[in-house]
Amino acid sequence: MQFQELNIIDPILKSLSEEGYTTPTPIQAQAIPIVLDGTDLLGCAQTGTGKTAAFAIPILQLLAQNRVPHAKKQVRSLIVTPTRELAIQIGESFNAYGRHLGLTSTVIFGGVNQHSQAIALRNGVDILIATPGRLLDLINQGIISLKNIEIFVLDEADRMLDMGFIHDVKKLIAILPARRQSLFFSATMPAEIIKLANTILHHPKKVEVTPISSTAETIKQFIYYVDKENKTNLLIEILKNQKIRTVLVFTRTKHGADKVVRLLVKHNIKAQAIHGNKAQNARQNALNSFKAKTTRVLVATDIAARGIDVDDLEYVINFELPNVSETYVHRIGRTGRAGANGTAFSFCDAEEKAYLKDIEKLIDKKIPAISDHPYPLVNHNPVKAPAPQQRNQGRPSRPKPADNASANKSEQKPKKSFRRW
Numbered sequence: 001m002q003f004q005e006l007n008i009i010d011p012i013l014k015s016l017s018e019e020g021y022t023t024p025t026p027i028q029a030q031a032i033p034i035v036l037d038g039t040d041l042l043g044c045a046q047t048g049t050g051k052t053a054a055f056a057i058p059i060l061q062l063l064a065q066n067r068v069p070h071a072k073k074q075v076r077s078l079i080v081t082p083t084r085e086l087a088i089q090i091g092e093s094f095n096a097y098g099r100h101l102g103l104t105s106t107v108i109f110g111g112v113n114q115h116s117q118a119i120a121l122r123n124g125v126d127i128l129i130a131t132p133g134r135l136l137d138l139i140n141q142g143i144i145s146l147k148n149i150e151i152f153v154l155d156e157a158d159r160m161l162d163m164g165f166i167h168d169v170k171k172l173i174a175i176l177p178a179r180r181q182s183l184f185f186s187a188t189m190p191a192e193i194i195k196l197a198n199t200i201l202h203h204p205k206k207v208e209v210t211p212i213s214s215t216a217e218t219i220k221q222f223i224y225y226v227d228k229e230n231k232t233n234l235l236i237e238i239l240k241n242q243k244i245r246t247v248l249v250f251t252r253t254k255h256g257a258d259k260v261v262r263l264l265v266k267h268n269i270k271a272q273a274i275h276g277n278k279a280q281n282a283r284q285n286a287l288n289s290f291k292a293k294t295t296r297v298l299v300a301t302d303i304a305a306r307g308i309d310v311d312d313l314e315y316v317i318n319f320e321l322p323n324v325s326e327t328y329v330h331r332i333g334r335t336g337r338a339g340a341n342g343t344a345f346s347f348c349d350a351e352e353k354a355y356l357k358d359i360e361k362l363i364d365k366k367i368p369a370i371s372d373h374p375y376p377l378v379n380h381n382p383v384k385a386p387a388p389q390q391r392n393q394g395r396p397s398r399p400k401p402a403d404n405a406s407a408n409k410s411e412q413k414p415k416k417s418f419r420r421w
Helices: 010-018 026-036 051-065 084-097 115-123 132-140 157-162 166-175 191-200 228-238 254-266 280-291 325-332 350-363 405-411
Strands: 041-045 077-080 105-108 127-130 151-154 181-186 205-209 219-225 247-250 271-274 297-300 315-318 342-348
Touching (some): 026 205, 084 127, 115 132, 157 191, 166 191, 181 191, 254 271, 342 350
Parallel strands (some): 077 127, 247 315, 315 342
């Protein structure tokens, strides 16, 4: 199937051709006709499936075909997304696909001065891409009105829930016009997300592409078993391969990301970190340098990486395995996007074996291990607290408990925390 078969208007087809796009991804092929028909949509798609174009293209077409002759433009379409990086990416997509339409759009987010954002809004825009906090703030100031919204998009709904934005989203829904078209996208569909979708959508059609439990077949996955203290050495060893021109490295924490960057820089490897503690300008500069390949290694936490969209990213490295299995799928989905090839390396120390087991269960795949490397795992078992009888050697023993709950407790695998950052 080609984009021409989806009844897309010529100005958008011209833009798609200029971007080098001819064939829609599965979610684009399914979602675009639904949105063009004016129907509400419930989309379940993992990262890297072409989801942004699946809603941006039909929104641009609907607004272009039904222009409003306002002397001063009102916001007609609102896209709400959880992170600044993702908002910027979506804004870039709207600008690219709609460059020949004469429609206007702007992106607003927190963490920066609102002055330029307020000026753009007062001048009038057709399409607004926003993060929840700044959006509500500007609404409360009377700078934004949502009364003319025709199409509303809630993107990355599951991440909204994880980040604690659910109450902000509910406030926004309450002030949206009742008559509107709504599009709802989420990579996962837990009960809370389904409940939220039911409050937003009216008789929606559902599109589901590649469930979260699967990883793209185009991504080669490998595990390195390595002791925690040797992970940086192993990373430096892998980066000796000059074929790895750029690589996205994941850590669990902001502190961990900064530490990895410092060690790489000491070895003359150009690296930068991107996470929530970085100023917006610093985060965007790091991302732009990575896209331009002037930065070889971008070290990111999960929340910051959600908005990273680099078409030709070939390598992802999990410096630390995530303690939430679904996060692994999101991470490696940064490569192998839209059918391209990719490679994902993961470092696993003794304490992370339980996480690896859960990941392999989720994706229903045994990840092959690379054993031929200079830093093989020496300590194969997690450190465990000594049993009570060992701690009491040389002392009078205490009566044993009636059951073996205490002993079993030390043998249980570490509990997984569902706080992702």
